[in-house]
Amino acid sequence: VCCSKGTLRDRRPKRNPDGSCASYSVQQGDYCAKIAASNGLKVSDIETFNKQTWGWSGCENLFPDSKLCVSAGTPPMPAPISNAVCGPQKPNTPKVTDTRRSALAELNGCPLNVCCNFWGQCGTTPLFCDITGDGTPGHVNPGTAGCISNCGQKIVNNGVGPKSYRNIAYFEAWNGDRPCLYMDVTDVDKSHYSHIHFSFLDLTETFGVSTANVQDQYDKLLDMDGINRVAAFGGWAASTQPSTYWIFREGVKPANREKLASNIAAFISLHGLEGVDIDWEYPGAQDMIGIPAADPLEGENYLEFLKLLRRKLPNKSISIAAPASYWYLRGFPIKKMAEQVGYIVYMTYDLHAQWDYGSSWTQEGCPTGDCLRSHVNATETYNALVMITKAGVESHKIQVGVSSYGRSFRQVEAGCIGPMCKYVGSDSAAEPGRCTNTRGYVSNAEMNEIMVKNSGARWFRDEESDSDILVYNDYEWVAYMNDENKLRRTNYYKSLNFGGVSDWAVDL
Structure with missing residues (x-):
């Protein structure tokens, strides 16, 4: 007073x-x-x-x-958020003079240009990409995360289509090791496929090339014409197994890069092949079970290797495989890699499998990770295509993956068919296929046989995920693509100006 x-x-x-x-x-x-x-x-x-x-x-x-x-x-400047990884509230962000919302939103962008939400987290789903509030950065509605930068879920960089549409057949050259379901490489339909990706040739401990494990089929490949013959190196096993994971990791380092690139280039040239496909799936990955965490710089080493390989093979096709997961694709400097290769095989399958079990991040709406979800979910595939095109890769360089196999689970409750139905875990209890003999994995040919011979088998199309579902023996549940589904998706990808599709694998 x-x-x-x-x-x-x-x-x-x-x-x-x-x-x-x-x-x-x-x-x-x-x-x-x-x-x-x-x-x-x-x-x-x-x-x-x-x-x-x-x-x-x-x-x-x-x-x-x-x-x-x-x-x-x-x-x-806004106060930092302890776990923020993007946006202006990422810890230790230097103070800036322009503190308008629009300027702050551009600070600390996410890898691959994915969406950054108000709480400083990167992602590709509506939780990260939807704009809430009045539409200006840094303004969100109560109870929402709200996108602040790189917002939206639309495919971009797709104004120009490919000069010619590519239809790639991955061929598992080791399929003769199965007890049944054999296919010869010469049986690949050359009137339907433009490329054979012959999978896989081996890289030796001295960074040489070996065909010893697939010699018979490889010799037949060399005699083929009328189709682009591409030697594929790598794959899941070579990228993750303790005996082989280190070959790519060491091979792309400066000390070994010249030797690895020279050996591959000399092999492709000597045998007159049309191209090479590098399927190193997890450069920079920190969480591969059974092998050490990778050097975060592996992606950059991989890029330098591709540049060198391109110089050595100026007139040959060079391609790489890339995962459709943000968690693993962020290890690829993918925009720069796309400049060095003719196309990228984008693995838009295996989006879900037994490995989801117990994870709170792998299944939207299912925090326990044990819900029955399709490994070829069409919505998630679309989101993955948004991600790679927003990262700067032009659509005509992307081969969208389709599959000739399904991911299978044993249901907890017989007859349950909704997206919240549960499967048994943590190890797969699904019945293995008669020929593929792997729990959690059934070929299309095996499913066709089950539908013919098992009177209780039931097929239906899940509209929400655009997937074919097979249920048999009461508890066996498989999500896959049949031929009609593959054709429908292929035509859709054509309409979006993608470069083509790649089918893993035609011998299934």
Whole structure:
């Protein structure tokens, strides 16, 4: 109270000498009237001062620990969020002079240009990519994450189609080792496929090339004409098994890069093949079970190897395989790699399998990871195509993966068919195929046989995932693509100007 005549001292905070506003960190239990009163302000002043403040969603939605202006001036840098990996609230972000929402949103972008949400997390689903609030960066509706940068889920970089559409047949040259379901490489339909990716040739411990394990089929490949013959190196086993994972890791390093590239190039040239396909699936991966965490720089080493291989094979086809998972694709400098190769085989299959079990991140809406989900889910495939095109790869360089096998599970409850139905884990209890003899994996040929011989087998099409589903022996559940589905998807990818499709694998 006043004890004498005079004017009240102006207690209102003043802007800083650099033009920035006087800021205040919101405390638990604060509300605008309280903050205004303690600073000699009106609530309307708080509203006016913070129209450009990051995270400001009005007086009714104050976030504890957020910073707001209590004077005129440019907004403050927002407070860091301890686990943020993108956006202006990533810890240790240097202070910038332009603190408008639109400028702050561009700080600390996500790998591959995927969406960054308000809480500083990167992702590709609506949780990360949908814009909420009034549409301006840093403004979100209560209870939502809200995208702040690289928002949206639309395929981009697809204005130009390929000069010629590629239809790739992956051929498992070791299929003769199975007890049944054999196929000879000469049986690949040359009227339907433009390329054979002969899988897989081996790289030796000295970075040489070996055909010993597939010699019979390889000799037949050499005598073929009328189709592009591409030697494929790598694959899942070579990328992850303790005895072989290190070959690519060491081979692309500066000390060995010349030798590996020279040996592959000499082999392709000597045998007159049309191209080479490098299927190193997990460069830079930190979480492969049974092998050491990778060097985060492996992707850059891989890029330098591809540049060298391109110089040595200027007139041959060079391609790589790439995973359709953000977690693993972020290890690829994929835009720069696309500049060195003719096309990228994009593995838009195996989106779900037994390995989801127990993971809280692999299945949207199923935090236990043990729900029956299709490994060829069409919506997730579309999202993966959004991801790689937003990363800067032009659509005509992308071969979209289709599959000739299904991922199988043993259901917990017979007759359950919805997306929240559960499977048995953590190891697969699914019945192995008669010929492929692998739990959790059944070939299309084996499923066709089951539908003919098993009177209780039931097929249906799941509209939501655009997948074919086979249920048999009450508890066996398989998601896959039949030939009609593959054709429908192929035509759809053509309409989006993608380079073609690649089928793993035609001997299944």
